Amino acid sequence: MADHNDQNLTPSDLLLAETQSWNQLYFFIEHVTLKCALQLGIPNAITKHGKPMTLSKLMSSLSISPSKYPYFHRLTRILVRYGLLILQKHEDNNVDDGDDSKGYYSLAPTDRYIMKDGPWNSMEDQDSFFFKAWNCLGDWFRNEDPSKFYTAYGDLFWTKLSRDTSSGNWFHANMARDSRSFMNVLIGNEFKDVFKGLTSLVDVGGGTGTVAMAITKKFPDMKCIVLDLPPIVANLQGSENLEFVAGDMFQKIPAANAVLLKSILHDWNDEEFVKILKNCKDAITRSGKVIIIDMVMENPELDDEAFQAQLFIDMLMMVFLGSKERNKKEWEKLFFDAGFTSYKIILTLGLRSVIELYP
Ligand SMILES: C[S@@+](CC[C@H](N)C(=O)[O-])C[C@H]1O[C@@H](n2cnc3c(N)ncnc32)[C@H](O)[C@@H]1O
Numbered sequence: 394m395a396d397h398n399d400q401n402l403t404p405s406d407l408l409l410a411e412t413q414s415w416n417q418l419y420f421f422i423e424h425v426t427l428k429c430a431l432q433l434g435i436p437n438a439i440t441k442h443g444k445p446m447t448l449s450k451l452m453s454s455l456s457i458s459p460s461k462y463p464y465f466h467r468l469t470r471i472l473v474r475y476g477l478l479i480l481q482k483h484e485d486n487n488v489d490d491g492d493d494s495k496g497y498y499s500l501a502p503t504d505r506y507i508m509k510d511g512p513w514n515s516m517e518d519q520d521s522f523f524f525k526a527w528n529c530l531g532d533w534f535r536n537e538d539p540s541k542f543y544t545a546y547g548d549l550f551w552t553k554l555s556r557d558t559s560s561g562n563w564f565h566a567n568m569a570r571d572s573r574s575f576m577n578v579l580i581g582n583e584f585k586d587v588f589k590g591l592t593s594l595v596d597v598g599g600g601t602g603t604v605a606m607a608i609t610k611k612f613p614d615m616k617c618i619v620l621d622l623p624p625i626v627a628n629l630q631g632s633e634n635l636e637f638v639a640g641d642m643f644q645k646i647p648a649a650n651a652v653l654l655k656s657i658l659h660d661w662n663d664e665e666f667v668k669i670l671k672n673c674k675d676a677i678t679r680s681g682k683v684i685i686i687d688m689v690m691e692n693p694e695l696d697d698e699a700f701q702a703q704l705f706i707d708m709l710m711m712v713f714l715g716s717k718e719r720n721k722k723e724w725e726k727l728f729f730d731a732g733f734t735s736y737k738i739i740l741t742l743g744l745r746s747v748i749e750l751y752p
């Protein structure tokens with residue numbers, strides 16, 4: 394008798410279901426093999442070599458014994474499948490599988506981003522910190538904790554980061570890399586006049602000031618304040634037009650023409666989101682604006698790969714902060730709940746959009 398699950402499936406359906414279940418079950422192997430590539434130093438070895446490498450040359454540069462060739466070839470094969478490495482076939486296509494003259498390996502653009510200066514590439518040294526929050530995610534759906542991170546650590550994410558210097562420094566260094574990368578693209582788009590005409594701006598939750606420094610370099614007449622928690626800005630030195638201010642955005646935001654919120658609002662639930670925006674509204678002049686840099690989910694401008702990346706970050710927000718990424722309708726509702734009258738999505742750069750909000 395057919396298993397009750399199979400009764401409506403044709404043989405080809407069953408075989409397709411088998412393939413799908415194997416892919417879903419072993420999806421984690423993509424992460425494991427990427428981590429293995431990082432651990433071995435494959436991308437950096439290829440970058441250092443300066444041109445495509447044969448497998449043997451790559452292995453000797455990594456001090457991997459030739460006896461491991463048959464296995465190492467299979468690791469690089471899956472990295473090519475994921476698009477992390479590119480294999481340039483040897484012009485003689487009759488070479489055997491695993492034959493060293495099979496071809497030359499180079500880094501795909503993805504690798505260059507992750508390895509050269511991309512954010513979050515040093516997860517290695519935060520393995521336990523990062524993965525402990527993800528373990529046994531199902532437990533969180535059966536408790537009342539504000540986030541899985543809280544279940545794992547008994548602390549909120551920002552509280553833990555302010556108490557754990559090593560993880561805090563690692564996090565803020567990665568956020569700075571993320572900001573440097575994003576601002577390079579935004580500057581490349583001539584900032585789209587987002588900061589034009591402003592004489593003062595507060596970067597709320599501006600971290601170690603990467604965004605503010607990029608703005609003040611481009612607009613030297615603008616006065617910028619970076620508002621962040623005391624442990625973050627305590628030892629940071631400002632400049633003639635850049636000041637670091639320790640404070641709490643839930644209490645008060647310094648007055649300015651405009652307020653910038655990059656990767657802030659997706660950290661907070663709806664009630665906290667509205668509270669932050671109400672404080673922003675109190676801080677800006679009547680002719681001022683709030684500039685938001687964050688993700689707009691279900692954005693028709695984005696392809697399926699970008700949508701999947703947004704879903705991953707949405708899971709990250711849920712697990713680490715108990716917060717969420719929002720679609721346009723969700724953003725709009727909270728803008729109006731906070732007392733703003735209009736907004737404009739200025740442009741979308743990769744996964745994130747630049748939104749202007751008017752009092
Ligand atoms: C995800 S980081 C974004 C940093 C920066 N905007 C960027 O995009 O690189 C969130 C920032 O909010 C800051 N933050 C958290 N709670 C805050 C509060 N109550 N008041 C001010 N800043 C806060 C954190 O210290 C952190 O720097």
Ligand SMILES: COc1cc(O)c2c(=O)c(O)c(-c3ccc(O)c(O)c3)oc2c1
Nearest residue numbers: 513516519522523564656657659660709
């Ligand atoms: C502690 O370990 C990790 C490891 C990670 O890989 C990430 C990560 O990738 C990430 O985007 C973020 C993140 C958190 C809040 C934000 O507002 C934001 O824009 C990004 O945090 C992380 C924390």
